[in-house]
Amino acid sequence: MNDATEPTLPSDAQAPASLHDSSLYFNRELSQLDFNFRVLAQAQDAQVPLLERLKYLCISCTNLDEFFEIRAGSLRHAQDLGLMPGSDGMTPATVLSRIHDRAAELVAAQYECWNGVLRPALAGAGVRVLSRDSWNTRQKRWLLSYFRDEIMPVLSPLGLDPAHPFPKILNKSLNIVVVLKGRDAFGRAGNLAIVRAPRSLPRIIQLPESVSGGPNDFVFLSSVLSTFVDELFPGMQVKGAYQFRVTRNSELLVDEEEVDNIALALRDELVGRGYLRAVRLEIAEQCPDDIVRTLLENFDLNENAVYRINGPVNLNRVIQVYDLVGRPELKFPPFQQRQLPGSEAMFDRIGHGDVLLHHPFDAFTPVLELLRQAAEDPHVLAIKQTLYRSGKDSPIVEQLVQAARNGKDVTVVVELRARFDEEANLGFADRLQEAGVQVVYGVVGYKTHAKMLLIVRREDGRLRRYVHLGTGNYHSGTARLYTDLGLFTAHPEIGNDVHLVFQQLSGMAPAIKLKRLLQSPFTLHDGVLKRIEREAQHARAGRPARIVAKMNALNEPQVVRALYRASQAGVRIDLIVRGACTLRPGLPGVSENIRVRSIVGRFLEHHRIYWFGNDGNPDLLCSSADWLERNLLRRVETCFPILDPEIAVRVYAETITNYLDDNLNAWELQADGSYVRLAPADGQQPHSAQSSLLASICG
Structure with missing residues (x-):
C-alpha cells in the first residue's frame, strides 16, 4: 500500500488517558528474565532427550549471565543517572530489587534441576558428573596427580595482606576464596587468599576410562580446586575454600560523536570490558557471612547482588559434556536441511522469480553459493552487504575477500557494536580492508542491524540488481539453530530501494523515499x-x-x-x-x-x-x-x-x-x-x- 492511500494516524495525544496508565504495561527486563523459566522448562521436560535437556539448562544459565551483563548493568547506570520510570512506572531501583527476587527463584530452580533431576538422570544413563564426596580412592589419586601436573603450575594464589590488596577479578571468571590459619615461610599470618582459575584451564575434566571404569565420567574444575587447594599453601591449614564468580556490566559505552575513529575507540574499550562495574556476586552456599561481606565491599555491591549457589558457580560450563559424550540416542535426531532443487545457476534461478529460504529447514548454502558465483562471474560489477554477526572464520567473509581480489567493487557495512561480537567484527573488518574491500562502519548513533545483500550484474547491455534480504544474520552456524526467513529477488523496485539504503549508509545522503521497503x-x-x-x-x-x-x-x-x-x-x-x-x-x-x-x-x-x-x-x-x-x-x-x-x-x-x-x-x-x-x-x-x-x- 503506498503512502498516498494510507490512513491518517491519530496523534499520541488523542489516545485515551487510560492507555498511558502504567498498570497496562509489564516491565521489559522482568519479562525478559521470565523467558528463561520457559527455557528451563525444556530442561525439566522428560519428553526432551536427556543431553538436550542439559543444553537447555546451560542456555538458561548463559542467558542469565548476559541478562546481568547487559540489562542489569544498564539499569544500574540508569539508577546512577536518576532516570525517570518508563511506561511501566517502575524506577530502576525498584526493577533491580524485583530482578534480584525473581532471579533468585530462577537460580534455585536451575540448581534443583541440576542436582535433583538432570545429574541423577545422566548418571542413570552412564554419564556421570562426579561430586567430591563420591570420588573413590583411584579417582582421587588420579585427580591429585592431574592437579599437580596440569593445574598447579599455572595457578598464582594471592594471599591478602597490606602488600597484596584484593586483586582485580575478571568478569565471570572462576575463583576460590581460601581461609587460612598459620604462618608462611616469611612468618606472615594467614587469613584470606584468592585462587584464580586461568581461562586456559578446562572447566570440565574427563576422567580416563582406565581410572573411572566408564567412558563418560567427569568432574568440575571447581571441585578439583576446592579439594586440593591446600597443596598451594604448604605448612598452613586451610579452614575453608569457597568458589565465587562476579558478573560485570559488559555494555560498552563509546561516545561516537566524541571520537575520530570508532574502530580504535572500540578496541580501547574492549581491553577494559572484563573489569567494568560489578553487578552480581555468585558464592558457594556455605560461605561464611563475614567473607561474603568482604567480597561485597571489594566489589562495591550490596546484599541485593548476592546469589548463594548450591553447586558449581559456573554451571553453564557443564555444556562441554554435551559435545564430549558420543551418545546420539540422548540427543535430538539429526536432520538433513533441504537444498534448492536442480542445478540452475543462482542468477538464472532468481531472475526467473523470487526464492524463499526458511532456515534452519532450508540450508544456508544458497546464500554462500550466490556470493561464490558473484565473486567469479565476469558480468558482476559490484557487491554490497551488511554484516552484523557472521561468526569466526566466516565463509561469507572469505567469499567477499575473493570477490575483491577478482576485481569486483565490494562494499561491506560492518556493525562494530554487535554486542559480544565486537572483537570478531573488528578482526574481519581488518581482513576485508586488507583485501581491498571498502568497509563502512555504519551511521554514528545508529546500529546497522539490517540484513541486506546487493549484487549488480551487467546483462544484455544493462545493469540488473539481485538482492537477498533476511530476518537473521549472515551466519552459517546460527542458520542451523535459529528460525529465519531469507528472500532472493530481482524485483527492480526492491533492488533500487536496497541500492538507495546502501548509498545512504556509505555516503552522506539525505532522507530517501523508498517504494517497497520500510x-x-x-x-x-x-x-x-x-x-x-x-x-x-x-x-x-x-x-x-x-x-x-x-x-x-x-x-x-x-x-x-x-x-x-x-x-x-x-x-x-x-x-x-x-x-x-x-x-x-x-x-x-x-x-x-x-x-x-x-x-x-x-x-x-x-x-x-x-x-x-x-x-x-x-x-x-x-x-x-x-x-x-x-x-x-x-x-x-x-x-x-x-x-x-x-x-x-x-x-x-x-x-x-x-x-x-x-x-x-x-x-x-x-x-x-x-x-x-x-x-x-x-x-x-x-x-x-x-x-x-x-x-x-x-x-
Missing part, C-alpha cells in the same frame, strides 16, 4: 502504526480486521497503545513473541482481543513477520526489526514485503497458522504476567510447529 529509523515505525490503525478503521466500519505478528520482543509504547486501540475497535490480534513483551493481553475494555504466545522448542525462534488482513488484501512483511524502541527508532533496519503470491501463501502457512496451531511448545501470556504452557485439548491432535516443519520440509 526502513528504521525513518519509515518503519510510522508504517507499522499506520497498518495497525488501518485494521482498526476496518473494524470500526464493520469489515474483517486481523493482525498477526511474530517477533522476538515487544516494548515500543506507541505500538503497544496502537494495538490496544485496535483491540478496542474489535481487531483480532495474535502476537507470537518469543521473549520480552510489555503488552498486557486479556484486559477487559483494552486488550481482550489480543492473545500473546511464546514458542520455545528445538530451534531459537527468530523470524520477524508482520501480517495485516487489510479487508481481504493482506500485507505480509518480513523484517530484521522487533517491535522494540531501539529497533524502530535507534537502529538501521529494513522491512520487506512478500510480493510473490505463492511465497506469501507459504510464509503464512509455515510461520503464522503453523505457529498459532502449536499446542506442545507454546506458552500463553496471561493478564497477570504469568505464562501457561498449552496442551492439546480433549480430542485435539498434538501439534509442534517446529516438528511439523521438520517433518514436511526435511522428511
